[in-house]
Amino acid sequence: MALQNKKSLGQHWLKNREILDEIARLTKTTAGEATSFCLEIGPGLGTLTAALFRQFDEVMAVEFDEKLANNLPGSFPGKNLKVVNADILKFDFDVLPQSYAIAGNIPYYITGPIIERVLTVQNLPKSIVLLIQKEVAERIVSDKETVLSLKCKNLADVRLGPVVKAAEFTPPPKVDSQIIVMVPHAPVVESEVMELIKRGFKAPRKKLIHNLAGMASKEKISEILQECGLSDSARPGDLHLEDWQAIYQKISN
Numbered sequence: 001m002a003l004q005n006k007k008s009l010g011q012h013w014l015k016n017r018e019i020l021d022e023i024a025r026l027t028k029t030t031a032g033e034a035t036s037f038c039l040e041i042g043p044g045l046g047t048l049t050a051a052l053f054r055q056f057d058e059v060m061a062v063e064f065d066e067k068l069a070n071n072l073p074g075s076f077p078g079k080n081l082k083v084v085n086a087d088i089l090k091f092d093f094d095v096l097p098q099s100y101a102i103a104g105n106i107p108y109y110i111t112g113p114i115i116e117r118v119l120t121v122q123n124l125p126k127s128i129v130l131l132i133q134k135e136v137a138e139r140i141v142s143d144k145e146t147v148l149s150l151k152c153k154n155l156a157d158v159r160l161g162p163v164v165k166a167a168e169f170t171p172p173p174k175v176d177s178q179i180i181v182m183v184p185h186a187p188v189v190e191s192e193v194m195e196l197i198k199r200g201f202k203a204p205r206k207k208l209i210h211n212l213a214g215m216a217s218k219e220k221i222s223e224i225l226q227e228c229g230l231s232d233s234a235r236p237g238d239l240h241l242e243d244w245q246a247i248y249q250k251i252s253n
Contacts, residue, residue, distance in 0.1 A: 012169040013044050014105050014131065017051070019164055023103055023129055024051035026161055026181055030127035031101035039096060039125070041088050041104030041114065044068055046075045048105055053079055060096070062088050089113055093121040105131040108173070112136075112148050119155040119184060128156070128182040134163055137178040144237045147201050154189055154241055156182040188241050193248045200244070201236045208234050215251055224250045 014020060027038060036057040043049045043061035049072070052059050058080040063069040069085035084091070089110070102125045106114050111132045118128055137160055140149045152158050161179030166172040200211050209232050212221050222232050228246040230239070239247075 012105075012171060012173045014047060014164065014168060015170055016164070016168045017047075019162065019168060020048050020051040021054065022162060023048060023105075023131060023179060024055045026179065027052070027101045027103040027127055027129040028055040030129065030181055030183055031099075032126055035099045035101050035126050037097050037100040039093075039100055039102045041102065041106055041118075041130075043072055043083070044105070046072050048103065049076065049081070052103060053081075056101070058082075060084060062086055062091050064088070089117055093118075093123045096123055098123065100125050102128045103130070105177075108133045108136075108175075115148070115182075116151060119152065119182070124184045126183070128184070129161070130180050130182075131164060131177050132180055134176040134178040137180045140180065143240075145240060146204075146237065147198060150197055150241060150244070151194070152182065154187055154194065156184045158182050189245045189248075192252075193241075193244050196248050196251075197236075197244050200239070204236050206235070207232065208236055208239070211236065212247075212251070221251075 028035070038052050038056040038059050040049055040052060040059055040061040043063050044065075045068070049059060049061055053076070060082045061072060062084045063072065064085070064087055066085050069083050072083045073081060102118055115130070118125065139146055140152050141158055141160055142149065159181050161181055164177040164179070166174065166176050169177075199215075200208055202211055208230075209218060209221050209225065215221070216224070224247055225232060225234060227250060228243060230243065
């Protein structure tokens with residue numbers, strides 16, 4: 001009996017082999033030729049898994065759906081595949097080798113938590129290539145910042161790959177997807193700056209001068225913003241990492 005997708009798990013299976021091969025190629029090239037191990041998030045029916053085996057010697061696939069996890073090994077006889085039935089947000093990345101890559105066609109509804117998880121594990125991957133909702137991918141690389149975009153840019157070099165139309169999936173989702181490529185690096189700003197960013201975004205549509213109220217007087221915050229080349233009307237999304245760093249240095253002195 002054919003396995004059915006579960007809408008509650010956001011399962012939409014990509015069927016275009018050229019796109020699958022492109023995801024695998026980007027995963028390999030950004031990780032480097034020395035990386036022969038790939039962690040796949042949410043393999044589903046194994047279409048991306050097959051493409052990954054054209055680039056990597058070994059694949060570990062973490063699948064939340066128990067039936068899919070049990071079925072997958074039978075599709076790859078003789079391959080160096082290990083399937084783990086687990087929640088990727090609780091998965092122990094320390095069991096992986098020091099040099100590995102991550103690839104996955106991930107559910108839209110947990111995109112943010114997955115990205116944050118894979119960028120903050122102690123055993124960082126060499127590269128991360130994910131297929132996510134197009135709108136979210138665009139927001140991550142946009143100059144109009146969000147907490148997620150700033151977290152990503154703080155911890156990785158980020159760029160976009162090809163757009164994937166909804167019709168390429170079974171069943172088709174309501175929106176298009178896009179490949180996002182991330183190469184982790186050391187944090188640009190310290191954790192205290194990220195805490196300031198979270199505070200600054202507590203009401204994203206409000207002016208920053210109001211969101212930072214309580215950390216200093218309104219007059220002091222206005223003075224700091226001006227010293228950082230920002231106006232009193234600046235909103236959180238207008239600021240980049242270097243702006244937040246500058247504000248933190250002045251407000252903490």
